[in-house]
Amino acid sequence: MNRYIVPVVKRSSDDVTKGATNLTVATTVSKDGDANTVPKAPLLRTPPGRSPAVWYPRSAAVREVRLLQWGRRWATSFSSNLEPLRCTWLHPRTSDVATHCARLARQEGADSLAEVNTLGAIVVLITCVVVASVGVASFRGAKRQHVVTSEASTTVLWLDPIDKLDHQMAEEWRTYMPSPRPILCFLNREGFLRPPPDTLILRQFPGFYCNEIVYNGVTLDNATLQPLADATDDAVIYHLDQVRNAFYPHWKIVVNIFVGEYAAKKMLGGQEKLFGSLFAWLERHRAVDGVNFDFADDAFFRDADASSDAVSLFASAKADPRWGNRTLSAMMPYAATVLLHEELSLTIDRVLVKTHNLLNKTSVTTQLAAPLDYAGSAHRLPNHRTIMGRLEGLEDNLGKKTCFTIALSGTVFTLKSPSKCDIGDPVMPGRPGKASFSDVCSDTPDRVKNIEDDVAYSSENYTWVSYEDQFTVFEKTAKVLRHWNLLCVAVVDVDLDDVRGQCGRAYPLLRRIYETSYMLKYSPE
Incomplete structure (x- = not known):
């Protein structure tokens, strides 16, 4: 097991216990297991046959260390033969000066290590000793520290730290205001764990585009009806709250809990347990x-009794004093009879009608993931597998609490033959994959692009992708909101937008949805 030792001063056993989750990363106990005293200087880990040096796993992840000391902010950086390790000083919010000098890394392989040169090791030692000498009172909270580990591997997750916006970005973002029409942005857990340059970094996220941040990473357990969340989810939620407090006070932070078919049935009869x-x-x-x-x-699915029970469940949850002033919403598939229940919108705060990922799961051909209305290909699939078709079927139940959904991810198929790459051509069996807009937005010599029924698609060799671009998200948002101007917009898979700025500015699809929504009339009263 690899250990990463953080130089800290003596602290209480209670603090150590709080910070020792999973113990995949040895940031809280010394090597000999003494829980009350940890090393005041970094331990140098020397693999067999190598000279002494500070070691950390090879990774493309950001390696950044936050040290809190007095009121100055400066940085010391040095380079190894691979990537730099940075130590940054920030002003603390509390009276304690918390210090940690950790090597931040995500491990791609148990034996994949990279050596930092001896000069770099000396810099780390000196900076840590200086901080300890000026009266460090405590390690940055086992309360507030978020060192997260994965049970499946020894990967270390350190979320992106909160920096002040640079001047240019701050001036630009001041020109934006939150959309009068609610825009819900779904951020997937995986987005925070992807390696650079596709990592979702919140300090680079245009938060004014969203009214609500919906964190998608929790599942309801089929047997116990408990939310399945781990330390990674806790760290992301904590970090979202930090960013909200620093930059976007208008945000509401909502947790998305996925409920499978079995759990959906069980929760109706197990309210107290849930x-x-x-x-x-x-x-x-x-x-x-x-x-x-x-x-x-x-x-x-076509279960009238379950629909009534679901409405009753939602009403009981809202009436429970423990619920407080939290919001309650539900994303429903089109076939859910509960969507037609007249009391649903009176019971919960938002109803999200699923109008993305409208695939025919039994099909073994290429297909558009979310066509608007099949104006040009009505012969291919029935009309109910379109955005307009589904919303028109719920015409009498749509109101100001209803949102339609748009997914920014692409749907990937594997062609059986590169020469047959039109809609409806055969594909290899299996579940379609996902692609980011960064992967498909650029033009390459072998890539063929087209748009049909307000859906973009491209083919390159054996890969066929149905996706959204700036034109298609504008068309869908504009046409739907002109027809039903009371609806809100739920944007799914925001972390699969062009987060890296591969084809210009970052988050072009989310920005286009925001601008389109902002310019269209919205009067919920």
């Missing part, structure tokens, strides 16, 4: 402003 585990989890996450239940496509 409420007990859910409220206990929410009590530990005070930063969460609401919960969105994301039901599987086959949940409540």
